[in-house]
Amino acid sequence: xxxxxxxxxxxxxxxxxxxxxxxxxxxxxxxxxxxxxxxxxxxxxxxxxxxxxxxxxxxxxxxxxxxxxxxxxxxxxxxxxxxxxxxxxxxxxxxxxxxxxxxxxxxxxxxxxxxxxxxxxxxxxxxxxxxxxxxxxxxxxxxxxxxxxxxxxxxxxxxxxxxxxxxxxxxxxxxxxxxxxxxxxxxxxxxxxxxxxxxxxxxxxxxxxxxxxxxxxxxxxxxxxxxxxxxxxxxxxxxxxxxxxxxxxxxxxxxxxxxxxxxxxxxxxxxxxxxxxxxxxxxxxxxxxxxxxxxxxxxxxxxxxxxxxxxxxxxxxxxxxxxxxxxxxxxxxxxxxxxxxxxxxxxxxxxxxxxxxxxxxxxxxxxxxxxxxxxxxxxxxxxxxxxxxxxxxxxxxxxxxxxxxxxxxxxxxxxxxxxxxxxxxxxxxxxxxxxxxxxxxxxxxxxxxxxxxxxxxxxxxxxxxxxxxxxxxxxxxxxxxxxxxxxxxxxxxxxxxxxxxxxxxxxxxxxxxxxxxxxxxxxxxxxxxxxxxxxxxxxxxxxxxxxxxxxxxxxxxxxxxxxxxxxxxxxxxxxxxxxx
Amino acid sequence: xxxxxxxxxxxxxxxxxxxxxxxxxxxxxxxxxxxxxxxxxxxxxxxxxxxxxxxxxxxxxxxxxxxxxxxxxxxxxxxxxxxxxxxxxxxxxxxxxxxxxxxxxxxxxxxxxxxxxxxxxxxxxxxxxxxxxxxxxxxxxxxxxxxxxxxxxxxxxxxxxxxxxxxxxxxxxxxxxx
Ligand code: SF4
Numbered sequence: 001x002x003x004x005x006x007x008x009x010x011x012x013x014x015x016x017x018x019x020x021x022x023x024x025x026x027x028x029x030x031x032x033x034x035x036x037x038x039x040x041x042x043x044x045x046x047x048x049x050x051x052x053x054x055x056x057x058x059x060x061x062x063x064x065x066x067x068x069x070x071x072x073x074x075x076x077x078x079x080x081x082x083x084x085x086x087x088x089x090x091x092x093x094x095x096x097x098x099x100x101x102x103x104x105x106x107x108x109x110x111x112x113x114x115x116x117x118x119x120x121x122x123x124x125x126x127x128x129x130x131x132x133x134x135x136x137x138x139x140x141x142x143x144x145x146x147x148x149x150x151x152x153x154x155x156x157x158x159x160x161x162x163x164x165x166x167x168x169x170x171x172x173x174x175x176x177x178x179x180x181x182x183x184x185x186x187x188x189x190x191x192x193x194x195x196x197x198x199x200x201x202x203x204x205x206x207x208x209x210x211x212x213x214x215x216x217x218x219x220x221x222x223x224x225x226x227x228x229x230x231x232x233x234x235x236x237x238x239x240x241x242x243x244x245x246x247x248x249x250x251x252x253x254x255x256x257x258x259x260x261x262x263x264x265x266x267x268x269x270x271x272x273x274x275x276x277x278x279x280x281x282x283x284x285x286x287x288x289x290x291x292x293x294x295x296x297x298x299x300x301x302x303x304x305x306x307x308x309x310x311x312x313x314x315x316x317x318x319x320x321x322x323x324x325x326x327x328x329x330x331x332x333x334x335x336x337x338x339x340x341x342x343x344x345x346x347x348x349x350x351x352x353x354x355x356x357x358x359x360x361x362x363x364x365x366x367x368x369x370x371x372x373x374x375x376x377x378x379x380x381x382x383x384x385x386x387x388x389x390x391x392x393x394x395x396x397x398x399x400x401x402x403x404x405x406x407x408x409x410x411x412x413x414x415x416x417x418x419x420x421x422x423x424x425x426x427x428x429x430x431x432x433x434x435x436x437x438x439x440x441x442x443x444x445x446x447x448x449x450x451x452x453x454x455x456x457x458x459x460x461x462x463x464x465x466x467x468x469x470x471x472x473x474x475x476x477x478x479x480x481x482x483x484x485x486x487x488x489x490x491x492x493x494x495x496x497x498x499x500x501x502x503x504x505x506x507x508x509x510x511x512x513x514x515x516x517x518x519x520x521x522x523x524x525x526x527x528x529x530x531x532x533x534x535x536x537x538x539x540x541x542x543x544x545x546x547x548x549x550x551x552x553x554x555x556x557x558x559x560x561x562x563x564x565x566x567x568x569x570x571x572x573x574x575x576x577x578x579x580x
Numbered sequence: 581x582x583x584x585x586x587x588x589x590x591x592x593x594x595x596x597x598x599x600x601x602x603x604x605x606x607x608x609x610x611x612x613x614x615x616x617x618x619x620x621x622x623x624x625x626x627x628x629x630x631x632x633x634x635x636x637x638x639x640x641x642x643x644x645x646x647x648x649x650x651x652x653x654x655x656x657x658x659x660x661x662x663x664x665x666x667x668x669x670x671x672x673x674x675x676x677x678x679x680x681x682x683x684x685x686x687x688x689x690x691x692x693x694x695x696x697x698x699x700x701x702x703x704x705x706x707x708x709x710x711x712x713x714x715x716x717x718x719x720x721x722x723x724x725x726x727x728x729x730x731x732x733x734x735x736x737x738x739x740x741x742x743x744x745x746x747x748x749x750x751x752x753x754x755x756x757x758x
Contacts, residue, residue, distance in 0.1 A: 003753040005748040005753050006748075007745065011727060011730075011731075014727050018726045018727075022696065035694065038665075038666055151741075152731060154731055155730065155731070157699070157700035157701075157734050158671045158672055158675055159671070160700050161665070161666050161697075162668055163668075227732075235675075238669060238671070239673075243669075278738050278740065279733045279740055282742065282743065284742075285743075285747075287749070288749040291750040292749070294750070
């Protein structure tokens with residue numbers, strides 16, 4: 001993975017110093033909270049109901065074991081013993097004191113990490129394919145480009161105060177695993193007919209209140225020009241993006257207002273002045289950065305392992321795990337392992353300090369000392385020898401890291417929801433737990449197969465409900481009752497789509513039954529190995545809708561907790577960030 | 581009044597004209613002396629104003645630098661207003677004025693100008709700063725030295741770090757870090 005040279009280290013060290021002084025000035029009241037706010041936000045620090053939350057940048061999700069151990073150290077020393085992995089491949093800590101944060105950043109800087117631009121209206125941490133470099137379908141390894149973009153965007157002087165946050169994702173596989181069409185800029189690294197490398201560029205995708213799939217703005221930008229091209233997009237957005245209404249300030253609204261053709265024209269007009277200029281990327285720099293992403297010392301190994309097959313035949317839960325959590329690797333004899341952080345009774349994406357230490361240890365022993373955070377809030381060990389899978393599985397199991405549910409119903413994405421987020425209409429995590437309980441049966445989950453269930457507590461869509469195959473959103477109703485809208489047909493990846501609402505909303509306890517009925521239609525209608533999403537696409541909304549609403553739902557048990565009464569302090573799970 | 585110019589504190593006697601509710605761009609009287617007028621006042625009173633020796637103009641964050649394209653040589657100073665420091669349009673206006681329109685005179689940041697933004701402002705082409713009067717201007721000076729190196733190009737630095745210095749690849753970095 002990328003390692004800092006003296007320039008990277010100096011910039012991060014100076015940031016710690018600058019931030020330490022900003023905190024000092026805030027505590028001395030030389031800065032008002034209003035003035036401090038954008039400064040701390042650009043350093044990933046949010047003020048929450050109970051404490052400060054710090055979001056740490058994990059560039060494109062890559063973490064070394066040494067860095068993972070710093071996370072567990074932070075969890076123990078400054079937090080309450082755990083951290084939370086985010087859908088943008090970052091990690092955040094929820095129970096911090098302002099005074100401690102400069103020291104935390106210093107600890108992070110000692111392992112080449114920081115919290116720069118993890119929030120605020122600036123270019124956020126760049127995300128990428130969690131299987132980059134090891135996926136079988138990879139066309140170009142996106143990591144060198146992601147790192148080059150990271151450096152370019154770090155403290156970019158012109159774009160520190162954009163109309164709104166700005167998210168870039170980059171992917172290099174045939175299959176998009178970075179949800180690039182749901183980003184402000186999505187980059188797909190491709191090769192053209194001549195074998196030259198470049199970027200297919202999408203702009204204006206995003207979820208939130210106005211979900212939009214990104215538009216193609218350019219079908220091929222040669223890699224040398226990636227930085228100047230992206231910079232021109234930002235420059236147009238910075239000048240013309242709306243600043244009068246926070247909900248209309250993302251670039252997608254500008255692109256929609258101008259139309260993609262006019263937006264493209266403006267970008268290209270600006271680009272004409274910088275294209276081929278001094279900011280053009282050089283082969284030398286690309287080679288330098290790429291030198292950090294060369295293959296580790298793979299052994300040459302056979303691709304089949306008979307012990308593994310025997311063990312699989314005898315052990316059902318191991319074979320389930322092999323089927324769901326182990327992915328093919330491009331090098332024979334190796335495998336990609338996904339460690340699941342989705343387990344009943346735990347908020348999706350939470351990891352304890354003990355789990356972090358264990359993951360660091362597993363990474364050292366089984367995967368060249370590296371791991372990755374996925375956008376579905378799990379962890380990946382990318383380079384595991386197939387012959388190590390049994391012992392890895394046994395060890396992961398003892399730390400609750402081996403639930404065989406990757407890509408299944410209980411591998412849900414859920415936002416913090418009403419107990420923790422002031423913007424919510426309804427609770428999310430308890431609903432996720434209720435659903436987990438209802439569909440706890442693993443055989444049933446395996447039978448249903450691949451399905452993405454995403455939950456948000458309000459229309460701000462932090463839980464990515466729009467791109468869930470099943471999406472659930474808390475909606476506002478009178479008397480503070482909790483109601484949820486259900487949509488189906490959303491998806492991410494190459495064939496991204498926005499889900500459609502099936503009909504009237506449901507009360508908290510009715511949601512699992514509604515999901516059950518949706519699944520009944522799928523089981524009745526599916527053809528062979530068709531996935532849920534494929535069936536929805538083939539037969540449309542109607543059969544689902546008819547079946548779900550055909551019979552009445554059980555009257556809900558008297559709901560005792562109104563939204564107003566849900567006191568955060570009663571819960572042991574921390575207050576997570578709302579989206580800002 | 582004191583301002584920062586070329587990273588030092590100097591006395592300055594330019595006045596910034598801001599219209600009050602009664603005034604309009606054609607009825608406002610532009611006082612004598614060194615004065616920086618709003619773009620629209622310049623546009624409406626151009627014929628008389630351009631006779632004057634010491635005239636400056638300021639742009640609001642929603643105005644376009646291209647509006648001054650043919651007049652750039654006429655101003656002793658161009659200012660860009662930051663109505664709130666979090667309104668970042670002024671950064672692109674400044675960059676365009678310098679890099680695209682080739683303006684070489686004084687470019688001054690006015691309005692909600694604070695220490696923690698000076699480093700960025702300097703980079704996109706501002707060379708003069710009128711920090712908010714309720715703040716210590718000596719203190720603001722420190723804002724320029726927060727970082728000693730930058731990655732990307734902007735007006736102040738036309739060459740990206742990777743073309744300016746010899747950076748280390750994997751094998752060399754491995755040696756310093758282990
Ligand atoms: S703002 Fe985001 S985190 Fe909060 S309830 Fe709405 S979707 Fe969930």
